[in-house]
Amino acid sequence: MTDAEELQSRTRELLAAHPPAGTDHLDFLRARFDAGLAWVHYPEGLGGLGVPRALQTVVDAELEAAGAPDNDPRRIGIGLGMAAPTVLRYGTEEQKRRYLRPLWTGEEVWCQLFSEPGAGSDLAALGTRAVREGDDWVVNGQKVWTSSAHIARWAILIARTDPDVPKHAGITYFICDMTDPGVEVRPLRQITGEAEFNEVFLTDVRIPDSRRLGEVGDGWRVAQTTLNNERVAIGGMRLPREGGMIGPVSKTWRERPELRTHDLHQRLLKLWVESEVSRLTAERLRQQLVAGQPGPEGAGMKLAFARLNQEISGLEVELRGEEGLLYDDWTMRRPELVDFTGRDAGYRYLRSKGNSIEGGTSEVLLNIVAERVLGLPAEPRTDKDVAWKDLAR
Numbered sequence: 001m002t003d004a005e006e007l008q009s010r011t012r013e014l015l016a017a018h019p020p021a022g023t024d025h026l027d028f029l030r031a032r033f034d035a036g037l038a039w040v041h042y043p044e045g046l047g048g049l050g051v052p053r054a055l056q057t058v059v060d061a062e063l064e065a066a067g068a069p070d071n072d073p074r075r076i077g078i079g080l081g082m083a084a085p086t087v088l089r090y091g092t093e094e095q096k097r098r099y100l101r102p103l104w105t106g107e108e109v110w111c112q113l114f115s116e117p118g119a120g121s122d123l124a125a126l127g128t129r130a131v132r133e134g135d136d137w138v139v140n141g142q143k144v145w146t147s148s149a150h151i152a153r154w155a156i157l158i159a160r161t162d163p164d165v166p167k168h169a170g171i172t173y174f175i176c177d178m179t180d181p182g183v184e185v186r187p188l189r190q191i192t193g194e195a196e197f198n199e200v201f202l203t204d205v206r207i208p209d210s211r212r213l214g215e216v217g218d219g220w221r222v223a224q225t226t227l228n229n230e231r232v233a234i235g236g237m238r239l240p241r242e243g244g245m246i247g248p249v250s251k252t253w254r255e256r257p258e259l260r261t262h263d264l265h266q267r268l269l270k271l272w273v274e275s276e277v278s279r280l281t282a283e284r285l286r287q288q289l290v291a292g293q294p295g296p297e298g299a300g301m302k303l304a305f306a307r308l309n310q311e312i313s314g315l316e317v318e319l320r321g322e323e324g325l326l327y328d329d330w331t332m333r334r335p336e337l338v339d340f341t342g343r344d345a346g347y348r349y350l351r352s353k354g355n356s357i358e359g360g361t362s363e364v365l366l367n368i369v370a371e372r373v374l375g376l377p378a379e380p381r382t383d384k385d386v387a388w389k390d391l392a393r
């Protein structure tokens, strides 16, 4: 039997033992994880079977045809796209067994405590301190723009453990329990009117050393795995043709001939083609990932995603004319996910502004592509040999 046939028959066995119509949603997802059909490229015992990632499509097609429930990947995007690959690469066996199953089933939502008021693009400048006390680390500081913190059980956190060495060297990576005393989550209202993200204040939060990921002082290296995966997670989703932002505007174009103009037609065609090229490029990037960890190439994908989302949603607002200025709901909501296709054109236009900031701004990603993909000269870095505590802030 080929790997694909083997996977197909395993999936059918899962469906026969747990018919989706008569099985509780969560029980089905747990059974799927235990059968190694959650993410097939993960190791056996951790939701996978250690086979090439590309074979996931075989499993997904069988499950979709049978109407099986999924784990709502948009709601748990940070866990799936960023925390999981980092835990897999740097976690101890115990950590992998504790965290990956409820992460994948969606029982435990994750958030990312990286950015701070004084450290965004220059993330390595972060000032949140973690000080060792016995078996614990005591953490104090403030994080910002923390998506999903209001629904999260766990966070991936980077904090400064040694202020006496240069900024990249004194960082350590932790898993923080968002329900612990000292963790305070406050909503931040965005341009969309929603509070999808938060400020998080950490006051004397005790994190056991057993929740450290990687070595003390090696947090910057561990964080690279998270950040490289983040760009792929944001810009490299698997989509059907017209599955992204181009879908709603193409639909409006087809259904509302009275709105059409020659100029908008030319722009729509250009953006449609670029969306399709970008979709196929993401597919190719995913195939490259089969061979290993994502590298800086994900930055290019995320750059294209942000630019296209903003141009397409702008075109849609123009196409709709006065109607495009309406907005469906200004109440401050606390959404659990970003819903580009379920909301109106105004929401798409406003929310996509954040696409060129989240996961690294477009300017910073251009620098990464220039330096690490094209091999152009690096920006001068005058602070790389200076102790963090001596840096101007």
Ligand SMILES: Cc1cc2nc3c(=O)[nH]c(=O)nc-3n(C[C@H](O)[C@H](O)[C@H](O)COP(=O)(O)OP(=O)(O)OC[C@H]3O[C@@H](n4cnc5c(N)ncnc54)[C@H](O)[C@@H]3O)c2cc1C
Pocket: 111, 112, 113, 114, 115, 116, 117, 118, 119, 120, 121, 122, 144, 145, 146, 147, 148, 197, 354, 355, 357, 358, 359, 360, 361, 362, 363, 364, 367
């Ligand atoms: C919707 C959304 C969700 C987010 N979710 C999270 C989250 O869950 N967790 C988290 O930790 N963070 C999150 N962020 C934060 C995000 O990662 C940061 O906003 C981003 O890295 C930029 O940092 P900053 O806001 O501090 O801007 P700054 O770093 O202060 O940048 C300001 C401006 O200067 C430019 N700039 C900075 N450095 C350079 C340079 N070297 N060369 C050229 N231009 C430069 C930037 O491009 C930008 O235009 C989120 C942001 C958004 C918008």
